[in-house]
Amino acid sequence: MSSPSDQTRRTIILTALATAVHASAARSAAAEEDAPGSDLRPQKADVLVFAEGDHAGEVIKPQDLTPGGPFVRAWPKDPKTSVIRKGSRLNEVVVVKLDPAELDDDTRARSADGIVAYSVICSHAGCPITAWGKAAQGDKDVLKCVCHNSEFDPRQSAQVVFGPAPRRLAALPLAAADGSLTVIGTFIGKVGAQQGG
Numbered sequence: 001m002s003s004p005s006d007q008t009r010r011t012i013i014l015t016a017l018a019t020a021v022h023a024s025a026a027r028s029a030a031a032e033e034d035a036p037g038s039d040l041r042p043q044k045a046d047v048l049v050f051a052e053g054d055h056a057g058e059v060i061k062p063q064d065l066t067p068g069g070p071f072v073r074a075w076p077k078d079p080k081t082s083v084i085r086k087g088s089r090l091n092e093v094v095v096v097k098l099d100p101a102e103l104d105d106d107t108r109a110r111s112a113d114g115i116v117a118y119s120v121i122c123s124h125a126g127c128p129i130t131a132w133g134k135a136a137q138g139d140k141d142v143l144k145c146v147c148h149n150s151e152f153d154p155r156q157s158a159q160v161v162f163g164p165a166p167r168r169l170a171a172l173p174l175a176a177a178d179g180s181l182t183v184i185g186t187f188i189g190k191v192g193a194q195q196g197g
């Protein structure tokens with residue numbers, strides 16, 4: 001049987017180990033966010049990767065998305081440096097796969113066979129878009145910001161269809177290439193909230 005002082009020593013060693021592991025994880029997370037280019041807005045030729053869930057950081061393939069939604073949240077990633085651009089929340093997007101026949105002409109032109117991407121940041125006060133569901137008016141599913149119940153129709157350039165948001169979400173043009181979703185231009189429209197967020 002171990003003596004009390006053995007137990008104390010073991011406790012001290014385990015605590016020190018846990019602290020070291022925690023510090024190292026925090027350092028590597030900070031390094032990832034500080035990586036050069038991580039706070040640059042999405043760039044042409046970036047690919048989209050999952051922002052959350054079991055597949056976070058993995059490249060999103062068109063077949064990973066459910067037709068008709070819901071959306072997934074994504075970060076752009078520089079394919080040359082492998083830097084994921086998660087150094088700014090203004091870089092995060094929602095990606096949803098829709099029937100191309102439902103899209104208006106501008107939206108269809110920016111889509112990858114019906115897959116569209118928009119800034120996750122609501123134009124009202126900067127909350128993230130977190131919900132997908134039936135519009136308050138009509139029976140279509142729409143992007144929702146539940147902070148103050150704004151709704152955006154992803155088939156029509158994410159224009160505001162309900163709530164206090166003053167303008168549409170910024171759109172990110174996409175193409176499907178080599179089994180991934182590729183950014184083909186910078187954001188169209190202002191990213192962030194009306195206060196400048």
Ligand code: FES
Binds near residue numbers: 164
């Ligand atoms: S922040 Fe989105 S509705 Fe107010």
